[in-house]
Amino acid sequence: MTQDELKQAVARAAIDYVVDGEIIGVGTGSTANFFIDELAKIKDRIKGTVASSEATAARLRGHGIPVFDLNEVTSMAVYIDGADEITSTGAMIKGGGAALTREKIVASVAKKFVCIADGSKLVETLGKFPLPVEVIPMARASVMRQLAALGGEPRLRLKAGTQDAYITDNGGEIIDVVGLSITDPIGLEEKINQIVGVIAVGLFAKAGANVCLLGTPEGVKTLTF
Numbered sequence: 001m002t003q004d005e006l007k008q009a010v011a012r013a014a015i016d017y018v019v020d021g022e023i024i025g026v027g028t029g030s031t032a033n034f035f036i037d038e039l040a041k042i043k044d045r046i047k048g049t050v051a052s053s054e055a056t057a058a059r060l061r062g063h064g065i066p067v068f069d070l071n072e073v074t075s076m077a078v079y080i081d082g083a084d085e086i087t088s089t090g091a092m093i094k095g096g097g098a099a100l101t102r103e104k105i106v107a108s109v110a111k112k113f114v115c116i117a118d119g120s121k122l123v124e125t126l127g128k129f130p131l132p133v134e135v136i137p138m139a140r141a142s143v144m145r146q147l148a149a150l151g152g153e154p155r156l157r158l159k160a161g162t163q164d165a166y167i168t169d170n171g172g173e174i175i176d177v178v179g180l181s182i183t184d185p186i187g188l189e190e191k192i193n194q195i196v197g198v199i200a201v202g203l204f205a206k207a208g209a210n211v212c213l214l215g216t217p218e219g220v221k222t223l224t225f
């Protein structure tokens, strides 16, 4: 099976976690896109969605699925999203698609986080995938120095094919920290959150996934945390 077929399989399996008549939080990325396409088939069963990025909102609207502003929503049954890495305890690195801040915000409102990922994303220790940190642009250099002091090699994410900084939906910039071996994900998440100028870190450890649907050649495995 290809990686895309594994992503498609978990996206399909995630439909079982959609709660009828409720608002569903929707993540960002290629796996989330497969989920959106599946959600479109049952869109009449849900009240609507909250999107974790402008790209996701556009895809949802393209399918005729209602998208609510998070400020209009008081309860969300579930948040469904991919991950760049996930451990056997449900801690994740997210933000490869630069949507980490809104993903964290939307996930924080949902009752349950369902992670959908192909099997390559399951790791013993987080950190092989560069850890994304969203920052206020004027704090970039100062935050980079403090991230370097934590042991990684911070690199400013650039807009593809340019020397310009990548700018997020929030007007922030992304620093990718390479070369970390994250043995204490909750501790590192807390430390990075305390750096002035950081908007959010793509470590989802203190509040990780509740369920992971993992795509493997033997079928979709369900991990619960």
Ligand SMILES: O=C(CO)[C@H](O)[C@H](O)COP(=O)(O)O
Pocket (backbone or CB within 6 Å): 027, 028, 029, 030, 031, 032, 081, 082, 083, 084, 093, 094, 095, 096, 097, 098, 099, 100, 103
């Ligand atoms: O965190 C994310 C976007 O900010 C994505 O969930 C993560 O990058 C995984 O992406 P994909 O499903 O394309 O492998």
